[in-house]
Amino acid sequence: MRTESNIFLEKLLDAPSPSGYEQPAQRVFRDYVAAFCDEITTDIMGNVIAKVGGKGQNLPKVMVVGHTDEIGLQIKYIDDKGFLFFAAVGGVDAHLTPGKRVNVHTSTGALPGVIGKKPIHLMDSKDRETVVKLESQYIDIGAKDKEEAQKLVRVGDAVTFESSFTRLHNERVASRGFDDKAGCFVVAEVLRLVKESGKQLNVDLYGVSSVQEEIGLRGGTTSCYSVNPDIGICVEVDFATDQPDVEKKHNGEIFLGKGPILARGPNINPRLFELLNCAAEAENIPIQHTAAPRATGTDANVMQISRGGVATALVKIPLRYMHTSVETLSLNDLENAAQLIVAVLEKITSRDEFIPS
Known part of the structure; x- marks a missing residue:
């Protein structure tokens, strides 16, 4: 190319x-x-x-x-501790979202975050075998509380998954x-x-x-x-x-x-x-x-x-x-x-x- x-x-x-x-x-x-x-x-x-x-x-x-x-995500709710809850834009696979790095696209630019959920150690054995619904996952931007998070993020902000253009063998690429x-x-x-x-x-x-x-x-x-x-x-x-x-x-x-x-x-x-x-x-x-x-x-x-x-x-x-x-x-x-x-x-x-x- x-x-x-x-x-x-x-x-x-x-x-x-x-x-x-x-x-x-x-x-x-x-x-x-x-x-x-x-x-x-x-x-x-x-x-x-x-x-x-x-x-x-x-x-x-x-x-x-x-x-x-x-596909992506959209911020729906900010809780009292400053965690961001989200909904899917398009067909997002809830299997894959936990642990992902993301960018929240705010009015002042991209804000990094990570998608969290309850650690596997604290889950019941039956819950470990099921997919954690998107509504039970959240984005952590490091905010101390809701007030700080709201200064950085608005409800409705778009979110994308962090990804880089990666070259594989044989003219194959991933992104x-x-x-x-x-x-x-x-x-x-x-x-x-x-x-x-x-x-x-x-x-x-x-x-x-x-x-x-x-x-x-x-x-x-x-x-x-x-x-x-x-x-x-x-x-x-x-x-x-x-x-x-x-x-x-x-x-x-x-x-x-x-x-x-x-x-x-x-x-x-x-x-x-x-x-x-x-x-x-x-x-x-x-x-x-x-x-x-x-x-x-x-x-x-x-x-x-x-x-x-x-x-x-x-x-x-x-x-x-x-x-x-x-x-x-x-x-x-x-x-x-x-x-x-x-x-x-x-x-x-x-x-x-x-x-x-």
Whole structure:
């Protein structure tokens, strides 16, 4: 991966962005893509929409979207001793939170804390075998009492898990927030590759970093309504099944480093799916496949049914340990996903070619 792209990826991952609190990450996205687009806007929801115009008038609109929000926590209550009680923003696993270092994002900056619970020595034997509910866990910032804590933290402040970008072997990396900053990164790289190629496409391209996906596909819904695309490509993550404890019967054989995943099912336009396959073959880009027999639970789902309907595809990045602070993927899969989308953009000539017949 080129150095500038890698720096952008690390900055994007480091920026806090729990659902509803995405703007630190959106600022990183805006700063990076500004050089690669003709115009850039931020809507009332906080979605960032970057446009690269094509060659001609009344061209098909193609929207490529990845969501920037991540799972996190939100402060709900401060007790008399200064401990902070919290609720989940998105799908937080209560198995994993005790003992985590966190950052509470206050009006004056990030405040470090740790998540505590009753020590195992003081628990009844039956309680040791059950998951400690999130409501029984709390954040310790070192405050002496409620009064001191309230000077530092407000109810409603967002919390992220402390995590660092970690390089593993074989171009694999770990961090919090790859769901779905991996998708945002690919969207940004698509804009860069198109702009730097010097080619003018036969489409108007809209690269979108959406918000609030983890709590109901909200930004994907509103941004798609605003852009009103003819064709949409959602870039997401999906479960890798090449780890010991994941059942392949559920999600097929999906490996890190063997290319992006193309989903197939009722959420996916069959002609766009085949065009992606053809582009991968023509460009010698490795791909994998997954079946999606229902709504996919991604921005692709709301994109497909926006207004009069959108020809939609879903390109996924294989990911291990989803919704943890050590989500793990292959950098090669990110690069291949961006190259695949650029290749298919060059093949699109008409908004009518995706109408089933």
